[in-house]
Amino acid sequence: MRSHLVLLVIFAFFVSLIFAVIAKDDGREQLRFGGMMFGGFLASALVLGWLMYPFPL
Amino acid sequence: MRATAAEETQSGTLVLLCLASWAIPGAGHLWLGRRSKGLIFLIALPVMFALGLALQGRLFPFDLNEPLVGLAAIADLGIGVPYFIATTLGYGGGEVRAVTYEYGNAYLIVAGLLNLLVVIDAFDVAMGRK
Numbered sequence: 395m396r397s398h399l400v401l402l403v404i405f406a407f408f409v410s411l412i413f414a415v416i417a418k419d420d421g422r423e424q425l426r427f428g429g430m431m432f433g434g435f436l437a438s439a440l441v442l443g444w445l446m447y448p449f450p451l
Numbered sequence: 452m453r454a455t456a457a458e459e460t461q462s463g464t465l466v467l468l469c470l471a472s473w474a475i476p477g478a479g480h481l482w483l484g485r486r487s488k489g490l491i492f493l494i495a496l497p498v499m500f501a502l503g504l505a506l507q508g509r510l511f512p513f514d515l516n517e518p519l520v521g522l523a524a525i526a527d528l529g530i531g532v533p534y535f536i537a538t539t540l541g542y543g544g545g546e547v548r549a550v551t552y553e554y555g556n557a558y559l560i561v562a563g564l565l566n567l568l569v570v571i572d573a574f575d576v577a578m579g580r581k
Contacts, residue, residue, distance in 0.1 A: 409565070412492070
């Protein structure tokens with residue numbers, strides 16, 4: 395498994411899952427909170443990735 | 452003012468609860484009857500830790516001369532018993548040339564830190580704050 399995107403998605407899934415379960419008690423709230431967090435992780439990673447694109451190391 | 456016997460018993464139980472919660476991810480929540488939360492922690496955190504090892508991440512040594520390495524070691528230790536199992540079995544050496552090395556480190560460190568958050572959550576539940 396070498397795809398950075400897949401590794402990023404799995405990482406975001408686990409972190410969102412744990413935070414959602416810690417922060418919320420109700421199942422629907424956990425799903426909503428975790429989903430928003432997961433989407434936020436992915437969106438911010440993609441946006442930052444494209445913003446850094448013109449500046450290779 | 453001296454603590455009463457009941458208070459001492461309660462604080463002793465709290466210490467045991469936090470230790471159990473640290474050693475086995477989710478054990479604190481299972482102890483407190485939060486079965487679904489405990490099971491999610493019990494499965495998700497060791498899986499994340501194992502993925503970190505599979506991605507050639509490194510379990511950092513306690514090197515106080517390198518502050519960041521020392522902090523990473525403390526974070527790695529946060530996962531509890533799985534850390535000792537991995538080190539006993541010889542995992543966590545880290546392969547710095549592997550493409551996934553940094554991802555592995557991130558998985559290992561964050562799994563440990565998340566487990567420490569779970570310990571704090573179990574403490575809050577036991578104190579009746581949640």
